[in-house]
Amino acid sequence: MHVVILAEFASASGGAEKVALESARGLAEAGVSVTYLQAVAGAADPLLDHANIRRVVLGLPDIWSLGGAKAAAAGIWHAAAARSLAAALAALPERPDCIHLHQWTRALSPAIFPVLSGAGVPVIVTLHDYALACPNGVYYRFDRAEPCGLKPLSAACIAAPCDARSRAHKLVRVARTVALRQAMRGLPLHVVHVSDASRRRMGDLLGADALTHHRIDNPVRVAEGPPAEPHRGDAIAYVGRLTREKGADLVAEAARAAGLPALFIGAGPLEAELCARDGVEIIGWQSPAAVWEILRRRARALAAPSRWYETGPLTIYEALAAGIPVVASDRSGAAEKVRHGQTGFVVAPAVGALTAAFTALRDDACAGGLGARAYAEARAAPMTLATHAAALRTLYGQLARDTGAVQHRPLPALLERP
Known part of the structure; x- marks a missing residue:
């Protein structure tokens, strides 16, 4: 089995990156061939040092480091990211059985979703946050210091000054979410929820017929030893x-x-x-x-x-x-x-x-x-790395069997903005 794990970073600066890295390592230790596609250049965590892991760096900038209008435009639709991803997938020595996406908001943008759709293999996204539905990504009103209760992209949502940075930043994120919905239209996406509560909330927020929902716990790596006191x-x-x-x-x-x-x-x-x-x-x-x-x-x-x-x-x-x-x-x-x-x-x-x-x-x-x-x-009932990897292997295997002999569609034609 060959799996592509797509993430924006290869060092564990947050929970999403940590899970992506742990997943890659756990799968590799279980005998799975893993290609770790890293969007932003930077040092890699030692977890990726394994014979079954191939690391490919796309060399993209962190979108928000671009500043001003360039950052806003790339955040909404980063065509260069789509081209880089398409080229990297086409250059793989073997076709993957599936592609597992962990992050996309800092360097990749909605532009990558048509590329993923055109790869001809199952696409899985772990929902570490609410960015697939909510413009500010966390379904939270920073202006009121309370959870949001608005329907994403409703008139009330668009008008709400909920972003942690500014009103202008919120409008960019609204435009990004609109582009995302267009890019996801018709994509048979598989989403992985990391808790029952987020599955309930995101199921209600997404409400897309093309999405298939799965539930897998995050891995927990704790040093062996006696319990704390x-x-x-x-x-x-x-x-x-x-x-x-x-x-x-x-x-x-x-x-x-x-x-x-x-x-x-x-x-x-x-x-x-x-x-x-x-x-x-x-x-x-x-x-x-x-x-x-x-x-x-x-x-x-x-x-x-x-x-x-x-x-x-x-x-x-x-x-x-x-x-x-x-x-x-x-x-x-x-x-x-x-x-x-x-x-x-x-x-x-x-x-x-x-x-x-x-x-x-x-x-x-x-x-x-x-x-x-x-x-x-x-x-x-341990949430070990091995348990997590076994659940992923079961999911990947089932999706690959269900996909069968779906042919790889050409990528270049899918790079235009929807």
Whole structure:
């Protein structure tokens, strides 16, 4: 079996990239031939160092580095990206059985979808966010600090000043979504959801007859070893970008109210605000190994109180697998893996609810018991890389059999804007 994994980056700066890299490695270890198509030039993660992985770099710019009108035009329709992708696919020494897309908004644009349609093989897209339906990509009102409830591309949606950057940026993204819908028209796309909650939401938002929905958990890679001892931890921990939509400010306020320090691993726009609060420690970005060494030693629990509908943040799964209780937002797709009162707490992203959960975790027996159950349950139903790769192989095999002898259609004729 030969699989093309298409992503914009080859280093794990975010969850989507991390899953793309982990998937490539897991498939390669399972004996699958993988071509990793990397849109933007840059260093590659060591995960791609495997005999079964061929890396091809398209050498495209990050669209938003172009600036001004060039960035806007390329974001809506990047014809050069389509040409580069078509050439790379045509140059492959063997035809792939399927193409799996993980990212497209930073360098590729909707222009690649006609190319994918013309490849004559099944096309799969993992939905790490809501960009396939929502103009700003996260189905969240940054102007109101709350989840969106509008129909994408409705008059109310277009008028809403919801973008995190500016009104002009929102209009570019609206135009991109219009172009995307035209490019996807008639494309028999297979979409992979990483949580049940995101499947329900995206199923309602997309509503396209040509889409086929699948459900596969993200992989969780945790270093082997004994479980953490959260009852010995001294702080509520938060890992990720320090932003309001991810609830970093809520962690600081609720931890202080509960009488516990708040430990932040990451950086972001709220850093100065958080540093000014009592009981807050910020240690910046760390290597994955360092993150888990710190969490095993310091974390009484991991807090992930996102205000937006996160699809499946990996840190929640990783903490549970390490034996660390999780306090998760009830808006997060990954919260479905947290058993309330058994392996952590699932609460509203509000100071009062978080304070109650953090206060309960001050009790050593509570923190230790939740952590022990989290570790045991994660080991009983592991979300390992091997499990993830096996699910992908099953999906790819079924789609390849269903496709049968579909002939490869010529790509050049498909490069014009729809």
